Amino acid sequence: MNFFHYMSMKTIKVIRILFFTIALIVFSNCNEDDISSNSNAELVTIGDNDYRPDFHFTPQEKWMNDPNGMVYYAGEYHLFYQHNPNANIWGPMHWGHAVSTDLVNWQQLPIALYPDNLGNIFSGSIVVDANNTSGFKTGSESPLVAIFTHQNPANNKQTQSLAYSNDKGRTWTKYENNPVLVNNDKADFRDPKVSWHEGTQKWVMSLAAGDEIMFYTSTNLKNWEYKNSFGKNVGAHGGVWECPDLFKIEDENGQETWALLVSINPGGPNGGSGTQYFLGDFEGESFTSSQTETLWLDYGTDNYAGVTWSNEPNNRNLFMGWMSNWSYAQNVPTYSYRSAMTFPRTLHWQNSNGKSIIISKLPTEIIYAIGGKIVENNNAANRFELLNDETLRGGKFYLETTLDFSDINEAKIEWGNKSSSVVINYNKINGELILNRQESGYYFNNLNSNIIKCPYVLPVSNQLKINMLVDKSSMEIFLNNGERSVTALVFPLAPFKSLEITANEEIQFIKQIKINKLTE
Numbered sequence: 001m002n003f004f005h006y007m008s009m010k011t012i013k014v015i016r017i018l019f020f021t022i023a024l025i026v027f028s029n030c031n032e033d034d035i036s037s038n039s040n041a042e043l044v045t046i047g048d049n050d051y052r053p054d055f056h057f058t059p060q061e062k063w064m065n066d067p068n069g070m071v072y073y074a075g076e077y078h079l080f081y082q083h084n085p086n087a088n089i090w091g092p093m094h095w096g097h098a099v100s101t102d103l104v105n106w107q108q109l110p111i112a113l114y115p116d117n118l119g120n121i122f123s124g125s126i127v128v129d130a131n132n133t134s135g136f137k138t139g140s141e142s143p144l145v146a147i148f149t150h151q152n153p154a155n156n157k158q159t160q161s162l163a164y165s166n167d168k169g170r171t172w173t174k175y176e177n178n179p180v181l182v183n184n185d186k187a188d189f190r191d192p193k194v195s196w197h198e199g200t201q202k203w204v205m206s207l208a209a210g211d212e213i214m215f216y217t218s219t220n221l222k223n224w225e226y227k228n229s230f231g232k233n234v235g236a237h238g239g240v241w242e243c244p245d246l247f248k249i250e251d252e253n254g255q256e257t258w259a260l261l262v263s264i265n266p267g268g269p270n271g272g273s274g275t276q277y278f279l280g281d282f283e284g285e286s287f288t289s290s291q292t293e294t295l296w297l298d299y300g301t302d303n304y305a306g307v308t309w310s311n312e313p314n315n316r317n318l319f320m321g322w323m324s325n326w327s328y329a330q331n332v333p334t335y336s337y338r339s340a341m342t343f344p345r346t347l348h349w350q351n352s353n354g355k356s357i358i359i360s361k362l363p364t365e366i367i368y369a370i371g372g373k374i375v376e377n378n379n380a381a382n383r384f385e386l387l388n389d390e391t392l393r394g395g396k397f398y399l400e401t402t403l404d405f406s407d408i409n410e411a412k413i414e415w416g417n418k419s420s421s422v423v424i425n426y427n428k429i430n431g432e433l434i435l436n437r438q439e440s441g442y443y444f445n446n447l448n449s450n451i452i453k454c455p456y457v458l459p460v461s462n463q464l465k466i467n468m469l470v471d472k473s474s475m476e477i478f479l480n481n482g483e484r485s486v487t488a489l490v491f492p493l494a495p496f497k498s499l500e501i502t503a504n505e506e507i508q509f510i511k512q513i514k515i516n517k518l519t520e
Helices: 009-028 364-369 390-394
Strands: 062-073 076-084 094-100 107-113 120-128 144-151 158-165 190-197 202-209 212-218 225-230 240-250 256-265 274-282 304-308 318-322 345-352 355-361 371-377 384-386 396-404 410-416 421-427 432-436 451-455 463-471 474-479 484-489 498-503 510-518
Touching (some): 062 094, 062 144, 062 304, 062 318, 076 107, 076 120, 094 120, 107 144, 144 190, 190 240, 202 240, 212 240, 240 274, 240 304, 240 345, 256 304, 256 345, 364 510, 371 396, 384 510, 390 396, 396 498, 410 463, 421 463, 432 474, 432 484, 451 484, 498 510
Parallel strands (some): 062 120, 120 190
Antiparallel strands (some): 062 076, 076 094, 094 107, 144 158, 190 202, 202 212, 212 225, 240 256, 256 274, 304 318, 318 345, 345 355, 371 510, 384 498, 396 463, 396 510, 410 421, 421 432, 463 474
8 A cells, every 4th residue: 555645844844833833722721620730741632652542553653554464373463564664754665563462462573574676565465374385484384475565666666576484474585586476557556465265275366456456366476377357347436446355254154255355545435545345256266246335344534454364363354454544644643653553353244234244343352351340330321421530531441332212313422521522423313423523632634524424224223332442542433233333533632531422302312331441
């Protein structure tokens, strides 16, 4: 995944000065109840540490975008990522590297892949070559083989190359005969996602090529044969297609189908970047789908270029995306580092209101392991208030609530302080959830006036279950067990320490609520 718009350092300095000026004006007019004078950290919450999440991956420093090469091997989840180690904006791409055993605590390792004479290191994937089909094995470990895009900065020519590791991903050797796949006519030819197809006993590569996905096969990861393409006349085409991912997906009864994820920029459901998906069939060479409408994996503005882990030990479709948007990613108010990843989530297939969809679920066992209950109420109520709460002030909590819309038409959740907040509003008549971050602090320029819309029609039960994971500068919202998800960044200028849930009628509608405090 690539970005060819460069912003001058002079422009960045102007934006920073303007932002700090606005912040000072805001603080000078804030109510005493909004900003405590007990500590500088609370007085001015625009520093990197105030915004850096605790449970979402961030680079130690400098720029990060797409997740790459996500693979599980020998007890470790590997995360590689697009990385510019020299600046906090996009630049010559490297592969950063981190590992985790629990998907929460990450150990950052040295950069895995550096640019070379063939170009910069764009997005790609990693497979465990357990049968040594590549012939790269030299020791007792199965080789990890990275398939990635080389991008020549002189002419933007994009080719596919290999690198391999025989020491559990700690060191990498580039294949001496790179590149292994070239093209002569496409400007965009990148982001290979490779997996093993058991039926044909071949490796399958899904490759983004402009406004379509091309499929190649190989027996050894070195020699690739083109098979078919998909996407010319289906789905959203508001921008270039990127970062594909092809995998089997199951419903709750174990029935399988195939899913193809395709990121697109611009053209997302709420502007800028977004990820669409297709459900269909794949026999080893071509993907087909009868889908007629565009389906989005996430309606928020901040979940892009995500893919699933290879060799996942629990056979889950475990997904992680880049938690930002190209419309403003280089301008957000963090400076020592830029960007975070979404929290890992699992993808499932489900029939909802007569339609086949992908649902996204947080692995709640991980959430509960890092949190402690602070509020739980299973008695029906007509409103909920948690005011001036120190846990909310810290900006790290997990909310679960079920709202009954049988006798109401509209309800909202507001997290904020007396001068600013972010509001989540659901309207049953319109069949729409709206996340409004206009008054949340930092203003995300050039994107829908900070109004994020998510269409969703309630089931016949009129029940809306909302799960929301908050981690300092991000909100990940899941409706009715993941039938819709909305991921959004929020950068408050002062701590948000109150949470309210209200409806348009004074009627008992809150069926259940639980808030878990999340600890480091």
